[in-house]
Amino acid sequence: MSYNWGLIQRLLHEVQRGANDSFKPRHYAEEHATQMESEGQPMPNLDSLRAEAADYESMLFEGGFIVSRPEEEGGNGENFVLTERGSRLLAILDDPQEAQRQHLADKGDAALVPEVFDEMAAGRP
Template sequence: MSKRYDWDVIERLLHDVQNSVASADASEASATELKALLLERGFIAAHTSGAGGNGQGASLTPRGASLLAMIDSSIPGNDHPRQVLDEQGDALDTGTFDEVASKAQIA
């Protein structure tokens, strides 16, 4: 059975990270869990105090930028990549995502 993700929440989180904006809304718990998953699986990277930051915040990794490009709702035709991702066992598994993202017809 495929694991389903809320691509709209993930898209918003990736945009928030990209724009360094903290998210706060009714789905905060879900967003917090998804953000932790995205961090754990290398879609976003936490800023560290040794990297010139204060240890807070995050930035998109190349994998996160690729995911955002695939699911960005401002891009016409983004439903197909979301559908393909939904058909995977776990689309945010790094190996699965990297394989799907490497297919030219998806990206």
């Protein structure tokens, strides 16, 4: 499995903006596809991309990259906040030099395993 890091980046940014609103990964996937197309990239299969976004939501939650947003921060039971791990992942994905993103890609399926990610993010091989 190779991760769609652009879609994961989009989802993490939406988590950041998500106070008082439900998290809608399928909708964000559609917006991501439209943006890709406007940038000259081929339009991905929307059904597959929507399913992938929903899977990423679960993976990010289960991996401790996101947690339910507390009520006092606008939580409604259907939205999230980034954890420290999630913030580190987003910083890697936002880095314009892409060296760390390549390091994530080199980890393959294990890149989002919490222990593997934490080691990689701490700068260890």
